[in-house]
Amino acid sequence: MDVLELRGVSKRLGRRMVVQDLDMTVREGEVYGFLGPNGAGKTTTIRMIVGLIRPTSGIIRICGHDIERNPVGALKHVGTIVENPEMYSYLTGRQNLIHYARLAGVRDIERRVAAVAERVGLAQRIDEKVKRYSLGMRQRLGVAQALLADPKLLVLDEPTNGLDPAGMREFRELIRRLASEGMAVFISSHLLAEVEQMCDRVAVIRDGRVITEADVADLRAGAGQVQIRVSDPATARATLLAAGWKAEDGGDRLRLMAKDDEAVAQAVRALVEAGLDVYEVTRAGGLEQSFLALTGAAQTGGEADAVVERAAQ
Ligand SMILES: Nc1ncnc2c1ncn2[C@@H]1O[C@H](COP(=O)(O)OP(=O)(O)OP(=O)(O)O)[C@@H](O)[C@H]1O
Ligand SMILES: [Mg+2]
Structure with missing residues (x-):
């Protein structure tokens, strides 16, 4: 079931125009990552x-209810710590x-x-004062609060900011567990590593527009840019x-996007069968490189760091 739908949403x-023409769908049991650099429009989207705040144009539906026409029916399914x-x-x-x-x-x-305390793994320490909680525990308490009304959709704006690696891992495990129980989770981040480990699908947003959307499994399977050096590039x-x-x-190399190994x-076979000599095949390695290739940031060098910053862990 589609829990969250955005159709042509702009603000x-x-x-x-801070957000432009967003189309996204999040299903039951799915963790959807919304990845983008500072100022990309993540918080604005989440607030809608x-x-x-109301979209300037476009439609947002939650569990089939249009948030403009039926705000009560739509928002009762949403839990958040904005x-x-x-x-x-x-x-x-x-x-x-x-x-x-x-x-x-x-x-x-x-x-x-x-x-809810049990669900977020705080049952043992729920009677301690919050001032004695670590940041990670506070964040989980925030999720517990978001779960009180038993939502179908959990919306979180950069929830792991400031957490240490252990806190991040615990948070990730919590989110995965909630998804396995059927929760749809929409989560923004500027950290690729986090999205890679926590999400099923990811949209990359830059300057208010989604520039790519992909299954994390596809990216893992090797989707990304390939460069091939051959005897006769034109042919x-x-x-x-x-x-x-x-x-x-690309000069003496060809560049193409391949969805998997x-x-x-297949591409190499086609070239060899056409009588060409293949000297070198270079894969953009791993999810990070795939992302950079998909977002087009790889060509512009330094800008890549701004688009997706890898967590130091
Ligand atoms: N009230 C406002 N009026 C005009 N522009 C605004 C307003 N609020 C935010 N913006 C601009 O909208 C853009 C998107 O902001 P937003 O907070 O949604 O980005 P973000 O992706 O959440 O960034 P961050 O990673 O820093 O949290 C930014 O360029 C910001 O300066
Ligand atoms: Mg923000």
Whole structure:
């Protein structure tokens, strides 16, 4: 089931189009990564999804309900910690959750609070004061609060910012566990490594536009840019074009996008069968390189760092 749908969503702030023409779908049990550098439009998009601001144009549906026409029906399925979770540090985790459960009009509060604490792995320490929590525990308490109303969609804006590697890993495991129970999760990040390890699908956003969307499994399987050095680049390019490839001319090398290892093998076979000598095949290695190739940042050198920054871990 499609839990979240964005169709042609744009947002103008002042004179600027901050978000332009977004189309995205997040299904039940799927973790969807929204990857982009600072200022790309991630928070603006998230604020529209959770109903804090309205799109200038386009449609957002949550569990089939149009957020403009039926905000109550749509937003009751959304759990979020948009800004940093505001918890009372002199209260315990449980007291905080009870407070938020009351605000949210949750029924059977005690049972619900115990259930969400268990779900985020805080049950053992839920009666300690929040000021004694690590940042990772606070973040999980934020997720517990977001889960109080039993949402179908969890929306998180850069939730692992500031977490240490252990905290990140725990958070990732929590998100994966929630997804395996059927939760749809929409999560923004500027860290490729995080998205790579946590998400099923990913959209890369830059200057308010989605510049690529892909299955993380495809990227892992070797989707990415391939460079081939051959005896006769012009003939080679014509051969590949005739076989349906989009081969680009790169001097003495051809550049093409291959979706997996088999695609690379096919391209090489086509060249050899056409009587050409293949001297060298260079793969952009790994998910990171694939991303850079997909986003076109690889060609512009330094800009790559701004698009996807690898977490130091
Ligand atoms: N009220 C506003 N008026 C005009 N421009 C704004 C306003 N709020 C944000 N912007 C601009 O919109 C763009 C997108 O901002 P947004 O906060 O959505 O990006 P982001 O991807 O969340 O960035 P970050 O990684 O820094 O959190 C930025 O260039 C920002 O300067
Ligand atoms: Mg932001």
